[in-house]
Amino acid sequence: MAVIAAKHYGAERIIAMSRHPSRQALAKEFGATDIVAERGEEGIARVMELTRGIGAESVLECVGMEQSMQQATRIVRPGGMIGYVGVPHGVTFDGQKMFFAQSGMLGGPAPVRRFLPELLELTLARKIQPGKVFDLVLPIADVAEGYAAMDQRKAIKTLLTLGD
Known part of the structure; x- marks a missing residue:
């Protein structure tokens, strides 16, 4: 769903992180331009390589686990934003590192009613x-x-x- 949203709102490059062939295929079908199967330090390095060492402007963290949140905070570029929709489970992060990295973070329950009319219209029109x-x-x-x-x-x- 994050790939659908990114594509719909105009992202030119969408990097999806997945190790599972069925999810990778669906991400590509929905508009992902790149798939990163690596995790941890290797995954971070791969995203940084794909973004020429700059990092991603926008990062969506949809898992809610410590490792995925750490990856998100390490691949966002300075001035970038992390949006998280995965309910955090045992997640900690260093606020001082985020402060000096000049990145932001915003998350919480999705305001479904705000987006539902547009999503229904797009779905019924077979645009998504x-x-x-x-x-x-x-x-x-x-x-x-x-x-x-x-x-x-x-x-x-x-x-x-x-x-x-």
Whole structure:
């Protein structure tokens, strides 16, 4: 969804970080120009190489884990912004480093009602196809299996059905 949003709002270059072939393929289909499979120091180095040592102007952190937040703070360029939508789990960061790096950070629950009318219009007009993230369909009784499949990266997202 971050790739769809970046593309929709005019990003010319979109670097998606993913190690999973199904997510990589979908990111490319949605408009990612580059895929970085590396993590940690290697991932940071790869993004910096792709941005000629400058870093990314805008970074979306969508995981909420310590490693992904550390990567985000290290790949954003001076004067850039990090937006986070992943609920932070045990995340810490050095405010002084961010201060001297001249980067900003903003996050919180998505204001869905603000964006819903435009997203529905874009979806109904087939300008975006966010439903492609659902690659596993299960009855609601199997919700635990759906979460496990997403956690184990066997599914991108699980669509739960109420009927047969």
